[in-house]
Amino acid sequence: MRVVVRVRPGSRRGPLVETDDDGVLVVHVRERAVDGAANTGLVRALAEHFGVAPSRVAVVRGHTSRTKQVDVDV
Secondary structure, eight states: OEEEEEEETTOOOOOOEEEESOOOOOEEOSSSSTTHHHHHHHHHHHHHHHHOOOEEEEEEEESSSSSSEEEEEO
């Protein structure tokens, strides 16, 4: 399944997954947006949220953007 997410890197609330008013998943991660660390935190948070292994979650589009498309194999 393909999911559109908005990432909030460097958040003290993270790791946390919540739904925005628009129906978009907002993922708060503690990792800063440096050298892909926030993407790694995003993958871990979404894997835990959906109950799958991190290897089954992949960022498809938006690697350097805060709005991303992510594939989750459930």
